[in-house]
Amino acid sequence: MTVLCVRFQLPPVHEAALPGLLGLLEEFTPVVEALPPDGALADLRGAERYFGRGAVELASVIRVRSLARYGVDCLIGAGPGPMLARMALRDARFGRTRAVPGDPAAVAEFLAERPVVALPGVGTATARTLAEYGLDTLGRVAAAPLSTLQRLVGAKTGRELHEKANGVDRGRVVPNAVSRSLATERPFDRDELDPDRHRRALLSAAGELGARLRAVGTVCRTLTLTVRYADRSATVRSRTLAEPTAHSAALTGAAYGMYEALGLQRARVRALVLRAEGLTSAEQASHQLTFDPVDEKVRRIEEVADRARARFGPRAVMPGTLAA
Numbered sequence: 001m002t003v004l005c006v007r008f009q010l011p012p013v014h015e016a017a018l019p020g021l022l023g024l025l026e027e028f029t030p031v032v033e034a035l036p037p038d039g040a041l042a043d044l045r046g047a048e049r050y051f052g053r054g055a056v057e058l059a060s061v062i063r064v065r066s067l068a069r070y071g072v073d074c075l076i077g078a079g080p081g082p083m084l085a086r087m088a089l090r091d092a093r094f095g096r097t098r099a100v101p102g103d104p105a106a107v108a109e110f111l112a113e114r115p116v117v118a119l120p121g122v123g124t125a126t127a128r129t130l131a132e133y134g135l136d137t138l139g140r141v142a143a144a145p146l147s148t149l150q151r152l153v154g155a156k157t158g159r160e161l162h163e164k165a166n167g168v169d170r171g172r173v174v175p176n177a178v179s180r181s182l183a184t185e186r187p188f189d190r191d192e193l194d195p196d197r198h199r200r201a202l203l204s205a206a207g208e209l210g211a212r213l214r215a216v217g218t219v220c221r222t223l224t225l226t227v228r229y230a231d232r233s234a235t236v237r238s239r240t241l242a243e244p245t246a247h248s249a250a251l252t253g254a255a256y257g258m259y260e261a262l263g264l265q266r267a268r269v270r271a272l273v274l275r276a277e278g279l280t281s282a283e284q285a286s287h288q289l290t291f292d293p294v295d296e297k298v299r300r301i302e303e304v305a306d307r308a309r310a311r312f313g314p315r316a317v318m319p320g321t322l323a324a
Helices: 014-026 045-051 055-070 082-089 104-112 124-131 138-143 146-153 155-165 195-215 248-262 293-312
Strands: 003-008 032-035 039-043 074-079 181-192 218-229 234-245 269-277
Touching: 003 014, 003 055, 003 082, 014 032, 014 039, 014 055, 039 082, 045 055, 055 074, 074 082, 082 104, 104 138, 124 146, 138 155, 146 155, 181 195, 181 218, 195 218, 195 248, 195 269, 195 293, 218 248, 234 248, 248 269, 248 293
Parallel strands: none
Antiparallel strands: 003 039, 003 074, 032 039, 181 269, 218 234, 218 269
16 A cells, blocks of 8 residues: 545645645655645555555544644545555545455445446446446456457547456555645535536636736647535546647636536535646747638737736626626
């Protein structure tokens, strides 16, 4: 058991707190991978030998230090690899680390009754296809012939799915730092069920992000959507954009796409967070020219709107949906 997956219960201004918390993890191991906006993976293989303690014991120390230094509690899952640690995190509770033992029998037992969508990287479309053939749990997927899975979902996907369902975790922790990013949050006054209000919040957030990016002369490569629910859980989705951009329309389209892909059914949403990541200079970014006059017109209107907002305030120009 060598990998921890940690999710910190961060305050609203989480960009300022996360680097310090990653530094706390780096006191135990240099192999720490940031998972913005509020998590990290830590490979403890060397730490277990150095400190003479198991992953669960080290997790307890990390939790105590996080509370003592930052006043931040955390959920921790532990497993023999990143995939299993992520899955264990879903069963973790405050004050109790959920650990998956490293022996194959324990891993098989842990995975057997879980739905297919519990595997990281498996979407609803793949799960739906498998469920149509009775393969609705990881235990059934693990028992299915590899050739059957490849026929249903493709050669590469079928092979990866078969390995993961059998507990084969080929992932690794890649050390990194918190990427330069900009984020904006749209909290609701009450737990919001209305999808139209969700979309209006995304429209507002994407417009603000685009304006902030253009104001500092940068573009983003990746957009991340975090949906926070009434029960304090959250869903995070990221999308790499077709090209680095600060164009509000492109950011809005990507945000809508991630939101629609979640398929939320009367979800009680407490807040929506959009984060622009992988920031680079706009002068160094390329833009694919098109023959579409509408796109060029929209970009010119955007420039005029930016100048109007800079002079008369942020609400001087806005989409009609938001003005209403």
